[in-house]
Amino acid sequence: MSIGELGLGRYPPLLVLNENASVLEVLAGMAEKRVRHCPLVSDEGVLVGMVSARDLVDFLGGQRYRSIVQNRFKGDIYEALTKVRASELSRYPAWVTEDTPLTDVLARFIELGVGALVIVDRSKRVRGLLSERHVMSLFANATTYVQVREIMSRELVTAHPHEPISKALELMSRHRVRRIPLQSGGKLSGIVTVKDVLGFLGSESSLKRLSAGEGESLLSTPLQSVASYPVLTVDAGEDVGKAVSIMKNHGVGCLVAVDGTGAPVGIVTERDVVTRLPRVRGVELFTDLVKAAVFASRVSF
Incomplete structure (x- = not known):
């Protein structure tokens, strides 16, 4: 059975932004929607990247904070948020399609150890988002014999x-x-x-x-x-x-x-x-x- 047949995931994702969006737009969107992932798309809606909450944390207090906010913007967080494009923080994410079998999706999560997979159509346009919480919701409340x-x-x-x-x-x-x-x-x-x-x-x-x-x-x-x-x-x-x-x-x-x-x-x-x-x-x-x-x-x- 495919994830589309199961209705597994969120369609469409709560937050999707154009690749030219600023980091500020991603931060404000994640705060409002209470989500951890923001797929980035081209003007045609084709998947081109994704920014995660971890990327924002690094921007606001990690290595990117030092290299971007401090070095390029002299510590001005707001200026950095407004002027840096989200695409600078993004990476091309792992993806699946709606007709991907559930067993293959489970294998992808186990193999990659990621927190989410983007669901796309055959033209790579974003259709939905599948998170580890969606997957865990399928796990039965049953004894595993594992501590x-x-x-x-x-x-x-x-x-x-x-x-x-x-x-x-x-x-x-x-x-x-x-x-x-x-x-x-x-x-x-x-x-x-x-x-x-x-x-x-x-x-x-x-x-x-x-x-x-x-x-x-x-x-x-x-x-x-x-x-x-x-x-x-x-x-x-x-x-x-x-x-x-x-x-x-x-x-x-x-x-x-x-x-x-x-x-x-x-x-x-x-x-x-x-x-x-x-x-x-x-x-x-x-x-x-x-x-x-x-x-x-x-x-x-």
Whole structure:
């Protein structure tokens, strides 16, 4: 069964911009739509690139911030946002068509380890967007016989609630993560996601402050002001199927993994489920086309 027959994905994507759009337009669009990917198209609607939230994080607080914002625009974030074209940050993305079989789509996600695939027609015009969350929605809430610790990321990048947004941008860019749990006194007190950060920086009020030259003040905003609460957790020894159930029920893309004492020891994300779980030794995927569901289970140890 193809993804088109399953109706899997979003048609059309919430955010699509012309290749001549500015980085400012991408930031404002991602903030308004609460999305992480923006396909770029030619005047004819043909796919020519894509900008991700990670690209914007790098532009606002990583290597591109230093090479573009600081070196070319003397640290003027707003001028850089308005004058740099989104195409300068983009790359040509992986894509599929509506008639691509679900099994092939799963293989593409596992092989490439990407967060989204653009759905195009035969002329490469953008039709939709398929994210890891769309794919994970197909995973059944069933026992996998795989523990969370086997697929989670053990490097847990954290920050203090009082640290500034600029710190989150730096950490996200350096460690290539999209979520930063906040810790105070050894306890979890919130979590900041890339959507939280870009949603704040790309809001109308924040853009007005940037245009008025208040970039430094804006980036000094404490993380607790933009964080999401509460932090959802799962025991690192729990079955991955339980983690999938929690994420789907709460509409979130990650859980902080904790040990028996409640101390955080890692983080498990929807991408881990989609791309790492199938790679665990002994795990096989079974696709039930009648139920439009994917079952992952360890069949050998």
